[in-house]
Amino acid sequence: MAIVNGNVIGNLSGKLGNLSARTVDGRTVLAARPSSFNASQDPAALEVRKKFSVTAKFASAILALTSLTSIWKKVKNVSSSVFNEIFQSNFGYSSTDKPTEQNIIVPVGFPLQIETAAVAADKVTASLPR
Numbered sequence: 001m002a003i004v005n006g007n008v009i010g011n012l013s014g015k016l017g018n019l020s021a022r023t024v025d026g027r028t029v030l031a032a033r034p035s036s037f038n039a040s041q042d043p044a045a046l047e048v049r050k051k052f053s054v055t056a057k058f059a060s061a062i063l064a065l066t067s068l069t070s071i072w073k074k075v076k077n078v079s080s081s082v083f084n085e086i087f088q089s090n091f092g093y094s095s096t097d098k099p100t101e102q103n104i105i106v107p108v109g110f111p112l113q114i115e116t117a118a119v120a121a122d123k124v125t126a127s128l129p130r
Helices: 042-063 065-075 082-093
Strands: 002-004 013-017 019-022 027-032 118-120 124-127
Touching: 042 065, 042 082, 065 082
Parallel strands: none
Antiparallel strands: 002 027, 013 019, 019 027, 118 124
16 A cells, blocks of 8 residues: 555545555555455345444535544544544444434434434434524
8 A cells, every 4th residue: 555645646445456545644545456356146245334334424424524523623633634533333223224313413412402303214313403
């Protein structure tokens, strides 16, 4: 894996031959791509992949809200991204088809009072007190 500091070749993203490029915290990271990959079709593996997908979408939705992203940045681990911090905090609470009421929107120590909450397959809605 190579990490490019500065803007020598710009911020790359995507595939480049047998390399994969992404930008993390303003740095371009190049990594070798695997030559082949066979995903397990075991029912347990499929369940984990579904739960992974739900949690990733939930974390992306939180990151789309600037105010919540700034809160998560204050508690994130130095070695991980904000997305990873949100993901790790919520993976255990997600189901295979939707987030649950146990999923957390803000990290521990940042109380967010919610009057009512509803979880559907495609969205989470909540009412906040004024």
